[in-house]
Amino acid sequence: MLQFRFDTRDLKPTRRDFLLGSAATAAGLVVGYRLMMAAPAMAQETAGEAAANPFQAYVEITPENRILIHSSQFEMGQGSYFGIATLVMEELDGDWGQVDVVGASGNTKLYGNLAWGGAFQGTGGSTSMTSSWERYRKAGAAARGMLVAAAARKWDVPAGEITVKSGVLSHGSDKLATFGELAADATAIPVPTDVQLKQREQWTQIGSDQLKRYDSAGKTNGTQGYxxxxxxxxxxxxxxxxxxxxxxxxxxxxxxxxxxxxxxxxxxxxxxxxxxxxxxxxxxxxxxxxxxxxxxxxKAESRGSTDLLAEYNRLADGPGAATARNDGDAAAALASAAKVVEARYEFPYLAHASIEPxxxxxxxxxxxxxxxxxxxxxxxxxxxxxxxxxxxxxxxxxxxxxxxxxxxxxxxxxxxxxxxxxxxxxxxxxxxxxxxxxWTRENDMRGGRYRPAYVHAMKAGLDKDGKLVALYDHIVGQSIMGGSPMEAMVKDGVDPTSVEGAANLPYAIPNVKVELTTTKVGIPVLWWRSVGSTHTAYAVETFIDELAAAAGRDPVEFRLSLLDAHPRHAAVLRLAAEKADWGKPLPQGRFRGVALHESFFTYVAEVVEITMKGDNDFSVDRVVCAVDCGTPINPDQIRAQMEGGIGFGLGAILQEELTLTGGVVDQENYDTYTPLRIDQMPKVEVHIVPSTEPPTGVGEPGVPPIGPAVANALRAATGQTVRKLPILKNLSV
Structure with missing residues (x-):
């Protein structure tokens, strides 16, 4: 296997047009703009020209009156290009008909992901808006200021008398000019080093419910290229x-x-x-x-998934190899608890199965x-x-x-x-x-990378008053970080992607111990939409529901009693419960379940309604989702990502499973590996919490709560929790 270090080199751009940019330094985000006749292409500099300033290349205004935004983030359907364009356009006051967004690369100082410390460029962990929030707004504001200054100089009028609207600069003396007409003049204007951003009350783009994706037409009429x-x-x-x-x-x-x-x-x-x-x-x-x-x-891996899960269960019976969290004394608290509840969960390998092979x-x-x-x-x-x-x-x-x-x-x-x-x-x-x-679909399915299989062995203790006093979780599975260039993130034997969502659960429990045993298996694994939370949320949230039942308490009330120190968790839970009419009677045969989870600093609660149609037969009819992702940049896109994440996660917990026999993957295509079908998609209602906090991501956080919410609805209907996934294969009533 090829091994690479994250010592990326700056690549020198060619000279062209009108570009702006900013960069991160050790002191934080610093805007160091300088006008450049450059583009972020990775070619050699023209002979004899000075070395290109690395702080450049976010916004380009072309003489043809186009606004070309160079995105540090990759677009794979989640709407990052739209979000970044919104940040620029809020400050630039351009016309959306002028906008194009293209992928940029080749300069880590420019395009490094700031949510990851700027060390390297990459898109993941729902960090696109977090990384882009300041630098792309500042790029837009600087571009606007330079265009205004150029117009003021050309027209010999005060800059304060110039207005900018929909890509046109104007003055009361009947002078007008488009961005493109002023682009050349703007190259003579010094790039501002201290740009002023609009106040929230001045925003017209960020947070607008009327703003729709600029690139929807190409995606629906077949003109978008991949x-x-x-x-x-x-x-x-x-x-x-x-x-x-x-x-x-x-x-x-x-x-x-x-x-x-x-x-x-x-x-x-x-x-x-x-x-x-x-x-x-x-x-x-x-x-x-x-x-x-x-x-x-x-040297090939020849074990099948049945063999591996049997080994995982054997390991789960013993102590963990590493400790991810250890608050209080869980063992002693469990030994003295009035009631102890135990549960064992099994999660299969999962494929990414994206539509484009x-x-x-x-x-x-x-x-x-x-x-x-x-x-x-x-x-x-x-x-x-x-x-x-x-x-x-x-x-x-x-x-x-x-x-x-x-x-x-x-x-x-x-x-x-x-x-x-x-x-x-x-x-x-x-x-x-x-x-x-x-690659063919079969190449991808049988020779790809997968969400690891996991086993959770859990115990919890309640005191005589039904108070949750102890929780123990032993997680067994493969490491995603181990053996990769990111292995340095594995500390004391703990891969954070294996335990996220379990080691940082928000509930106030005095004694918590989370252990991890990392297995050595020759099946390649990789992050899968919402990574560790894909299994930890299911295990934790279904277990919490069982503990609420054991304590004789309502599942929502029980959770809220444990969330005094986490108001944002509590707020989304209350909102989802309120919008779902939690506590009100349902028609016969219909049942509710709830789940709450934070992933990538975004808080999501989901309430599910299911209808039981007979033994081992049910439908998921309604999902009410509440999300707090900080400042909402594109509300319509936030709703779309929550809906998409819910559908993605629902297919996974209901029916997706990748198995191996003798080391060979059994599934080949969508006939044997079955993502959610359109007739299985429930009605989804998304409610966004207003916030002034910095924005966080929405591409992944909708996925984790849907599984446990469905399982909890099934437990309300049947009295049983499905602890081995997928549900439709393992539901037995």
């Missing part, structure tokens, strides 16, 4: 043959019959398998079936530079990976950051698997021959 749509002169298509077992390698292969097929360009070995290259996808697929590969499985295109040019087109969720890492494979330096690599038809974490891979394959094939083909590596 990596799968990339077209280049002479573009070849490669399909992959991967080993059936993880960890196996190519022993030898025979491609004689495949190469004899008309339209086949080559068959080459890659770090992980064999690539069949042809003029088009159909020919490549036909040729692929003619290749014979002998695999070396001496994985892909990337690459070309090595005659001058030795490398270009890669793709859904680059971690650009710095991919740039280094491409350079390493091509045998060059990162400054010779240009990434074309394209929109992706979903990711859910799958395109943020520390070893850059897709990029490595694309560049390796391009290198084998030789300079000037572009190639697109296109």
């Amino acid at each position: 990596t799968i749509d990339v077209k280049l002169d002479g573009l070849l298509t490669a399909v992959m043959i991967h080993p059936p077992k993880f960890g196996a390698t190519v022993g030898s292969f025979d491609a004689g019959k495949a190469k004899a097929l008309k339209g086949v360009a080559d068959v080459v070995q890659t770090p992980r398998g064999v690539a069949v290259v042809a003029d088009n996808m159909w020919t490549a697929l036909k040729a692929r079936d003619l290749v014979t590969v002998i695999w070396d499985e001496s 994985l892909n990337a295109a690459a070309r090595i040019n005659a001058d030795g530079t490398v270009e890669v087109w793709g859904g680059h969720q971690m650009p710095d890492v991919y740039q280094m990976a491409a350079a390493q494979v091509a045998g060059t330096t990162p400054d010779k690599v240009r990434l074309h950051v394209l929109k992706s038809g979903g990711s859910f974490g799958r395109r943020a891979v520390a070893d850059a698997d897709l990029v490595v394959e694309a560049v390796a094939v391009a290198k084998a083909l030789g300079p000037g021959k572009p190639v697109k590596v296109q």
Whole structure:
């Protein structure tokens, strides 16, 4: 496996048009604007020009009167481009008809994710708005100020008398000019070092319920391009043959019959398998079936999921290998408790299963530079990976950051698997021959990266008055961080992604112990939408419901009694309960469940209504969601992400499961791995908590509460908690 350090290099931009920017320093976010005739492309500087200031490249005003916003964050459907554009447009006062947003990369000082300390560029953890909140507003405000100053100088009028509205500057003397007409003049204006942002009461874009996504038309009429749509002169298509077992390698292969097929360009070995290259996808697929590969499985993982979960359960019976939280004395409190409740949970592997199968295109040019087109969720890492494979330096690599038809974490891979394959094939083909590596759905399902399988062994103690006095949770599963460039985040044997949502649960319990046993398994795992909270929220929130029942208390009231120190948790819980008419009678056969969870600093409570239709048969009919994500930037988009997260999480807990037999994945496509179908989607109501706090993310936090809310509704209906997922496979009434 290729290993990469996060020592990204600054790549020097070409000179062009009118750009602005800011950067982070050790002291925090500092705006150090300087006017640049530059773009964030990763090419060599023009000979003889001064070195480019690294503090640049967020907003570009073109002479053609376009507003081109260079996004540090990757767009995969979650609306980050829309959110960033809203921040700029609030301060710039441009016209939305002028706006385009493109992916930027190649300069960590410019595009490093500030929520991650600015150390490297990447999109994940629902951090896009957190990272963008100040710097993109300041970029918009600085651009506006420079345009106003340019107009004042050109018209010989005071700047304070100039108004800006919908991309037009005007003065009472009947003088008018568009942004594009003033762009050249603005290049002579010093970039302001201290820009003033609008006060909240002046906002017209941020928080507007009327503002809709600027890019919706292209996504619905088929004009939006994705990596799968990339077209280049002479573009070849490669399909992959991967080993059936993880960890196996190519022993030898025979491609004689495949190469004899008309339209086949080559068959080459890659770090992980064999690539069949042809003029088009159909020919490549036909040729692929003619290749014979002998695999070396001496180091392959050969255990099945049943074997692994049996081992996990055995480990869960013993003490944890590491401690993630240890408040008070949980063992003593459990020993003296008036009532002890125990529960064991099992969670399967899950696939990301995004609608666009994985892909990337690459070309090595005659001058030795490398270009890669793709859904680059971690650009710095991919740039280094491409350079390493091509045998060059990162400054010779240009990434074309394209929109992706979903990711859910799958395109943020520390070893850059897709990029490595694309560049390796391009290198084998030789300079000037572009190639697109296109995985099939089966490649993705059977040879991808997965949400790890987990087991939770839990105990809790109640005193004689029904007060929760102790909670113990032993979590068993694989580490996502371990063995990756982010392994430094594993402290004292604890991967934070394994225990998040459990080690930081908000409930006031005097004695809490959370232990972790990390397993060594050869199945590749990766963050999956909302990461550790995908299993910890289910275990914690269904267990809390059982404890409320054991104490003879209402589930909402019981939770609220434990949340005095967490008012934002309590507020969303109260709001969801109020909007769902919690406590009011339901028609016969209909039941409610509730769950509360914080992930990525966003607080979400969900109340579910289900209808029991018979033994082991029910429907999820209504979901009432309350969300506190700080300052709401795009309310319509927040609602859309909550709705999408609820549907995503609902499919996972109801029916999704990835299993292995003898080390080989059993599922291949959407017929055997079954995300939520449209007729299963419930009515969803989203209520956004007004807030003046800084914005947090919404791409993931809607996912965790839906599972336990459904399970708690089922417990209300049947008296039983489903503790082994997926629910539809393991529900037995």
